[in-house]
Amino acid sequence: MTQCKNTKRDRILNTAEELFALHGYDGVTMRKIASGASVDVALASYHFGKKLDLFNAVFDRRAESLNGARLTALRLCQKDAGKREPTVEKIIEAFLRPLELAQETADPGWKNYLSLIAYVNNSPYWGPLMMSKIFDELVGEFIAALKRALPQAREEDIYWCYHNLSGALTLTLAQTGRIDKLSGGKCLSSDFRAAYDHMIPFMAAGFRQVCGSGQN
Amino acid sequence: MTQCKNTKRDRILNTAEELFALHGYDGVTMRKIASGASVDVALASYHFGKKLDLFNAVFDRRAESLNGARLTALRLCQKDAGKREPTVEKIIEAFLRPLELAQETADPGWKNYLSLIAYVNNSPYWGPLMMSKIFDELVGEFIAALKRALPQAREEDIYWCYHNLSGALTLTLAQTGRIDKLSGGKCLSSDFRAAYDHMIPFMAAGFRQVCGSGQN
DNA sequence: AGATAATTTCAACACTTGTTGAATTGTGCT
DNA sequence: AGCACAATTCAACAAGTGTTGAAATTATCT
Structure with a gap:
């Protein structure tokens, strides 16, 4: 877990994370970051170099930790399945739940980070460069x-299904609050539990529909 | 259909559309727009006022036409269903196919416009303001x-399912090309037909799974 | 053709941008 | 204490920002 030291260096990272997630790379200035972190402008350059380097530093900071958690979840569900392959539903759950956990942390940094990932993943410019x-x-x-859980599937079908999963996930991470208004408050973007509880069976059914439904 | 007059005014709109979609609002300058449209900087201000007004003009330009096409598709599939409600699949198809048609037009403006919609819809800042x-x-x-096609569904479930649909659609519109690389070329973001052909049954199955499957 | 209005360019404005080098402060070590 | 080095601030830079008013050009109409 990335701990939240209150050094100026970390305050810069945290503020940059929040602002980049909200306004994108070009919508944020070094001065706004510095001001938000209560720090001189030059300090960000001193610690991270160019603005782009800071952007990358923010992007990389939580990557290992996140990938580790998701891979662990996958390994765990594979272990639970014993000799058989885990269910599509279990695999998708392993893919998604660690994100829910991260978003539910008290530290708002994770929410901001995942919102930043959504920004990058949805950007025709940044996506190919960074993802x-x-x-x-x-x-x-x-x-x-x-693929192993859906052995009769054509490979391209798997990828298209993953694309759908990735898109729905991305919009969830973005935290735009759009569903709040659309549903008149019946759904809340901030209710991560509800979001993933709906997403997992939804996506599993989609995969089975498109990729042919064996017993998995 | 928005026709593609070659007036300088329209060239400004088209270039702005393309650049805003690629780099976002703050990643684009009036000068880059003007230069891309082979036009003086001041002309954009003359025609559209402030930069934000230009952004809104781009955003609004194709809105009516698009909404009209989608609503027509919905009405048509309702007519086809006669006294019964149309299938979930048919409704989703009416929601999506007009977008495919737009993206497949020779005029690249529609592709850019829909990519811009994706940018706005996925942005925590712009989404609430513009969508x-x-x-x-x-x-x-x-x-x-x-709701009528899934009468036994809880209202919130419908909204969560729509959220999933909207996310997958958004990533498709964004045209990031990520699936191209991931699939090693087996899938192409530019193959709109394939994208929607996979999305429609996928989403319909998700809706039925989460919202209870009556005969629709 | 000549008058009027719409379009387009030019030049400039006040302000913000990222970045840097020098100066200042703080920290840890012996 | 004194020294080396990291951290931080200050001041300034050249370049780029959106916007505007006046001038110049082009189109429109009688």
Whole structure:
């Protein structure tokens, strides 16, 4: 767990994380970051170099921890399944639940971080530059597991289904609050539990529909 | 259909559309727009006022046309269903197919516009400001239809399912090309037909799973 | 053709941007 | 204490920002 030291260096990272998630890379200035962190402008450059380097530092900071948690969840559900392959539902749950946990932490940094991931993943400019280096390996593991759970599926179908999953997840991470208004308050973007409790069976059913439903 | 006059005014709109979709509001300068449109900087201000007004003009330009097409598709599938309610699948298809058509137009403006919609919809800052005024009414129609098609569903479940649909759609519109790399070229973001052909049954199955499956 | 209005360019404004080098303060070590 | 080094601030830079008013050009109409 990334602890929340109150050094100026970490305050810069936290503020940058929050502002980049809300306004995107170009919508944030070094001065706003510095001001939000109650720090001189030059200090951010001193610690991180160029603005782009700071952006990358924010992006990388929680990556290992997050990937570790998700991979552990996958390994665990594979262990639970014994010799058989885990269910599609279990695999998807392993993919998603660690995010719910992160978002529910008291530290708002994780919420901001995941919102930043959503921003990057949905951006035609940043997506191709940033997503692969951090997430491709992990996603590959999950896709491999899904292929084994759906052995009769065509490979491309798996990828299209994953694309749907990734999109729904991305919008959830973004925390736009749109569903709050649409539903008239009946649903809340901040109710992560409800979001994932609905997403998991929804996505599992979609996978089975498109990829042919064996017993998994 | 918004025609593609080559007036300088329209060139400004088209270039702004393209750049806003790619880099977001703050990632684009009036000068880059002007330069891309081979036009003086001051002309954009002359025609549209402030930068934010230009952004709104781009956002509004194709809205009516798009909403009209989607509503027509909904009405048509309702007509086809006669006295019964249309299938969940048919409703979702009416929601999505007009977008595919738009993206497949020769004019790249529609692709850019929908990518811009994706940017706005996924942004915690812009989403709440811009999405409602244009899309709430239309979305309300579709959700009402889905409620009737799934009469035993709890209202909140419908909204959560719609949220999943909206997220997957958003990532598709964004055109990040991420699936291209992930799948090693087996899937292409630019293959809109394949994207929607997979999305429709996937989403319908998700809705039925979460919202209880009557005969619709 | 000539008058009027719409369009387009030019030049400039006040302000903000990221970044840097020098100066200052703080910290840890012996 | 004194020294080395990291952390932090200050001041300033050249470049880029949105916006505007006046001038110049083009279109429109009688």
